[in-house]
Amino acid sequence: MDLDILKQAVTKGRFKEIEQLTRQALEDGSTPRQILDQALVPAMEMVGAMFSAGDIFIPEMMVSAKVMQKSLDVLKPLMVGDITSNVGRFAIGTVKDDLHDIGKNIVISMMQGAGFEVIDLGIDCPPEKFIQAIKDGAQLLGMSAILTTVVENIRRTIEAIKESGLREQVKILAGGAAVNESLALKMGADAYCEDAGEAPPKAKSLLAQLG
Amino acid sequence: MREGFAQKNFERVAVAVSYQEPDQLPVFLNVNGPYIASYYNVSPYDYYHSPELMLKAQLAVRERFWGLTGVFPDMSIAPEPSAMGAEITWTKDGTPWVIPCIHSMEDVERLEIPDVANAGYMTKSLETYHYMYQQVGGDIPVSFGTTHSPWGVAALMRGTSDFMADVIMDPELVRALLRKTTDLGLMWLRNMEKSVPAGTFKRILIWDDLSSFVSLDHFREFILPVYEELYGAFPECERWYHNDANATNILEGLAEAGVKCFHLGDEVDMAFAKEKLRGRVALMGNVPPLKVLRNGTRQDVEASVKDIIKKAAKGGGLIIAPGGYMDEGTPDQNIEAMIEATARYGRY
Numbered sequence: 001m002d003l004d005i006l007k008q009a010v011t012k013g014r015f016k017e018i019e020q021l022t023r024q025a026l027e028d029g030s031t032p033r034q035i036l037d038q039a040l041v042p043a044m045e046m047v048g049a050m051f052s053a054g055d056i057f058i059p060e061m062m063v064s065a066k067v068m069q070k071s072l073d074v075l076k077p078l079m080v081g082d083i084t085s086n087v088g089r090f091a092i093g094t095v096k097d098d099l100h101d102i103g104k105n106i107v108i109s110m111m112q113g114a115g116f117e118v119i120d121l122g123i124d125c126p127p128e129k130f131i132q133a134i135k136d137g138a139q140l141l142g143m144s145a146i147l148t149t150v151v152e153n154i155r156r157t158i159e160a161i162k163e164s165g166l167r168e169q170v171k172i173l174a175g176g177a178a179v180n181e182s183l184a185l186k187m188g189a190d191a192y193c194e195d196a197g198e199a200p201p202k203a204k205s206l207l208a209q210l211g
Numbered sequence: 212m213r214e215g216f217a218q219k220n221f222e223r224v225a226v227a228v229s230y231q232e233p234d235q236l237p238v239f240l241n242v243n244g245p246y247i248a249s250y251y252n253v254s255p256y257d258y259y260h261s262p263e264l265m266l267k268a269q270l271a272v273r274e275r276f277w278g279l280t281g282v283f284p285d286m287s288i289a290p291e292p293s294a295m296g297a298e299i300t301w302t303k304d305g306t307p308w309v310i311p312c313i314h315s316m317e318d319v320e321r322l323e324i325p326d327v328a329n330a331g332y333m334t335k336s337l338e339t340y341h342y343m344y345q346q347v348g349g350d351i352p353v354s355f356g357t358t359h360s361p362w363g364v365a366a367l368m369r370g371t372s373d374f375m376a377d378v379i380m381d382p383e384l385v386r387a388l389l390r391k392t393t394d395l396g397l398m399w400l401r402n403m404e405k406s407v408p409a410g411t412f413k414r415i416l417i418w419d420d421l422s423s424f425v426s427l428d429h430f431r432e433f434i435l436p437v438y439e440e441l442y443g444a445f446p447e448c449e450r451w452y453h454n455d456a457n458a459t460n461i462l463e464g465l466a467e468a469g470v471k472c473f474h475l476g477d478e479v480d481m482a483f484a485k486e487k488l489r490g491r492v493a494l495m496g497n498v499p500p501l502k503v504l505r506n507g508t509r510q511d512v513e514a515s516v517k518d519i520i521k522k523a524a525k526g527g528g529l530i531i532a533p534g535g536y537m538d539e540g541t542p543d544q545n546i547e548a549m550i551e552a553t554a555r556y557g558r559y
């Protein structure tokens with residue numbers, strides 16, 4: 001099967017067909033790796049670009065992300081042991097007291113689209129949730145802060161991670177309307193992203209530093 | 212620039228909303244919980260939960276800014292969802308949130324439109340109105356007529372991102388939920404109308420920060436009919452609207468909804484909005500509340516006001532205001548700078 005069909009199923013949000021199409025592609029000889037690299041990831045890159053350009057909106061974006069996930073559900077059991085199956089494990093949440101989650105959810109779509117395994121910690125996350133995520137194997141944390149009143153909670157969270165002795169194990173990305181580059185670094189994050197599109201490349205270069 | 216100024220200013224607002232050029236550009240200070248509580252140095256939680264404190268804090272802001280701000284029951288996002296039984300949580304800093312409670316069509320079917328006397332924060336809001344009216348009603352108009360849009364209420368009760376996906380994956384659920392939240396909105400507005408002195412229910416403000424996260428097509432399919440129903444039930448009322456997210460994509464839809472005054476955020480380019488809505492929808496905004504009003508200098512505020520005037524004053528239909536609600540901790544001097552710059556550079 002031409003993997004372009006699978007790619008289109010993702011960009012066009014064909015939720016009902018994706019499972020069957022994924023199985024078909026496997027039967028026709030594509031490996032899970034090929035499906036991921038040649039169909040799913042490039043499809044989500046396109047979706048991200050269309051979203052940034054204002055050609056599609058959040059519903060379309062969310063549905064494409066769900067379609068990709070459904071395809072991944074078929075592929076994942078076949079990829080066990082393949083350590084290169086994921087680019088990395090990324091956990092993201094909005095920091096304590098912030099409940100704006102639209103931005104965070106867009107970042108999730110973009111990161112999944114780029115092949116990351118994503119743990120969604122949800123909203124209003126106390127430091128313990130981020131710490132648990134590191135224990136669960138997250139190499140990269142994302143902290144979202146939309147309210148100016150919660151920016152300090154990025155620092156508090158990072159302090160708590162340091163105290164638990166896990167800071168060296170992770171890289172931390174901060175984002176959201178209340179943060180900017182200098183503020184993010186001041187709060188102790190490793191990098192800042194202006195928008196969700198910046199997240200995957202920044203995340204990859206941070207992971208490379210982690211070694 | 213005292214009491215007389217506010218009076219004159221509101222006359223100019225009316226002229227601007229009717230899309231004419233007043234002698235002088237009007238200004239509007241959109242304030243609510245986070246700013247008012249910070250101004251009065253109380254926790255937002257206490258502010259939201261004590262009608263007495265709410266009134267005192269609002270009066271203090273009103274006095275500080277020459278009568279330009281009003282008195283009104285202010286319960287943020289809590290009234291409508293809580294009326295339908297959704298649980299509200301309050302963060303440590305005292306802002307409310309709705310715990311999503313709609314997970315299936317059965318959950319939607321179970322929702323009931325309550326009696327207003329038994330409707331969570333909606334009831335509290337009504338009681339607060341009566342309290343405020345009793346305290347100051349003779350001297351100061353107490354505004355009542357603002358409702359969170361049925362679309363926004365539905366999104367919060369369902370969970371915003373799931374709701375957005377439902378638009379494509381489960382449109383039936385979206386419609387059914389909107390039916391309920393629209394009925395609730397109608398009930399709420401009718402009760403507001405009944406509560407205020409006869410003949411004074413003149414303006415409805417629908418606020419909806421979530422309406423522009425969908426395409427214009429989806430806006431027309433799901434949201435526009437809801438607005439038409441709400442506004443349409445009160446033909447005597449002027450249609451005001453607030454959305455401070457990036458609403459560039461739905462401007463045309465707002466004109467179709469018959470909106471007369473649109474309070475817009477700073478992510479929308481004023482020149483573009485003016486071009487699109489000229490002669491149809493008056494624009495209220497959009498000095499950046501965070502970057503400029505809260506975090507900028509007087510000079511930044513002045514530059515922003517001048518820029519807006521350049522882009523959108525010609526032909527009328529403009530009111531200078533923050534592009535969103537004033538943020539907590541906004542310095543007095545920057546608010547003054549906005550008022551002064553509007554007076555200085557806003558002569559027609």
Ligand code: B12
Pocket residue numbers: 092097098099100101102103104106107141142143144145146147148149173174175176177178192193194195196197199243244245287288302306307308367371372420421454455456457476477478500501534535536537538539
């Ligand atoms: C939509 C919205 C809401 C919705 C939220 C729905 C939801 N489920 O999220 C509702 C109506 C419920 C709401 C409620 C409130 N809101 Co609000 N809201 C907004 C609004 C209009 C848009 C925010 C948004 O979603 N933008 C779209 C997304 C896509 O952008 P974004 O969040 O910036 O995310 C992007 C990037 O920043 C980045 N990103 C984000 N996080 C991260 C994280 C990482 C790791 C990375 C890499 C990148 C990244 O990627 C995203 C995509 O590019 C803004 C105003 C505005 N125009 O910004 C106000 C705004 C954020 N809200 C504000 C306020 C005050 C509130 C309330 C407190 C109001 C009240 N009176 O109760 C409440 C309480 C909220 C709480 N406790 O958290 C203020 C905050 C001011 C301040 N001082 O910080 C704003 C700025 C409005 C204003 N006055 O100017 N709000």
